[in-house]
Amino acid sequence: MYQRIVILTGAGISAESGMKTFRAEDGLWEKHRVEDVATPEGYWRNPELVNEFYNARWRQLQAGIEPNEAHRALARLEQEFEGELLLVTQNIDDLHERGGSRRVLHMHGELVKARCPRTQQVFPLVQPFGPDNLCTCCEPPQVMRPHVVWFGEMPFGLDRIYEALERCDLFLAIGTSGTVYPAAGFVDQANQAGADSVEINLEPSEVHSQFRSHHQGRAGQRVPEVVE
Numbered sequence: 001m002y003q004r005i006v007i008l009t010g011a012g013i014s015a016e017s018g019m020k021t022f023r024a025e026d027g028l029w030e031k032h033r034v035e036d037v038a039t040p041e042g043y044w045r046n047p048e049l050v051n052e053f054y055n056a057r058w059r060q061l062q063a064g065i066e067p068n069e070a071h072r073a074l075a076r077l078e079q080e081f082e083g084e085l086l087l088v089t090q091n092i093d094d095l096h097e098r099g100g101s102r103r104v105l106h107m108h109g110e111l112v113k114a115r116c117p118r119t120q121q122v123f124p125l126v127q128p129f130g131p132d133n134l135c136t137c138c139e140p141p142q143v144m145r146p147h148v149v150w151f152g153e154m155p156f157g158l159d160r161i162y163e164a165l166e167r168c169d170l171f172l173a174i175g176t177s178g179t180v181y182p183a184a185g186f187v188d189q190a191n192q193a194g195a196d197s198v199e200i201n202l203e204p205s206e207v208h209s210q211f212r213s214h215h216q217g218r219a220g221q222r223v224p225e226v227v228e
C-alpha cells in the first residue's frame, strides 16, 4: 500500500487529553491577542505576560495530562510500519512522546524546553519561565525564553519536511485548523507529489478542499480506525 507517509498533527489531537486548542471558544487565544503572546515583539514588550502564558500550559501539562488513543495509534504505526514515516507536529506538548512515539519533529518547538536568547542553546525546562530561570552557557547568565516558534520566526525542520513531502505517497493531517503557514501549505506540496491527502478533523479545516479524503470526527476515535 503506502511506502512513504508524512503525518502533520495540530492541537486537535491533544484536545481529548485535555489540552486547550487555539481557536475553540475557550481557546488559548480567546483571552490573548496572538501579537501579545506568540510573537518575539510581544515577548520583549511584556515577558511576564508571555512567560505566564507558557508557564500556565506547562503546569497543565504536568497536572496529569495523559496521551489519548490517537497518540498511541500513531506510536503503534511507527513501530509496525515498514516504510518511511515522518511525524511532524505543530504542538509544543510532549504527548506524542508520552504516547510512545520516538521520532517526533516539533516544527513549532517544545514547551518542555528553554532556550538561551544569546547562544540559542536549548535546555530542559526544570522551572517556570521568569527572571530567575537563567542559562548556564553565558557570563553573565541570560534569562531563558520558551523554546517555541513565534509568528515571524522560522519553524524548525522545514528542509526535512519539504524533502519528505516531495516524495511521500500519503499525507495525513490530524486535528489542525489549517490556518497557520507554512504548515497549512503542506497539503498542497503533498498533492503536487501525487500523494493521497487525508484530513482527520472535528470540522472541515481552512484547507479542507485541498484534501482528497476526510474522516470527520474526534481524533481519539478516527485515528485508530484510519491507522490500523
Ligand code: BV8
Residues within 6 Å of the ligand: 009, 010, 011, 012, 013, 015, 016, 021, 022, 023, 024, 027, 038, 090, 091, 092, 108, 148, 149, 150, 151, 152, 153, 154, 155, 158, 174, 175, 176, 177, 178, 179, 180, 181, 182, 183, 200, 201, 202, 203, 204, 205, 217, 218, 219, 220
Ligand atoms: C514563518 C507555537 C517565515 C507557539 C505557533 C505564508 C507562508 C509562510 C508564512 C506565512 C504565510 N502567511 C502568513 C505567514 C505568517 C505566519 C502565519 O501563518 N500567520 C497566520 C496567522 C496567517 N506564519 C509564521 O509566522 C510562521 N513562520 O512564516 O517564518 C517563513 C516564510 C516562508 C516559509 C517558511 C517560513 C510561524 C508560525 C508558528 C506560530 N507558532 N505555535 C505556541 O504553541 O504557543 S502556531 C499554533 O497555531 C500551532 O502551532 C499551529 O501551527 C497553529 C494552528 O493551531 P492548530 O494546531 O491548528 O490548532 P487550532 O486550535 O487552530 O485548530 C484545532 C483544530 O482541531 C480545529 O480545526 C478543531 O476543529 C480540531 N479539533 C478540536 N478537537 C478535536 C479536533 N480534531 C480532532 N479531534 C478532536 N478531539
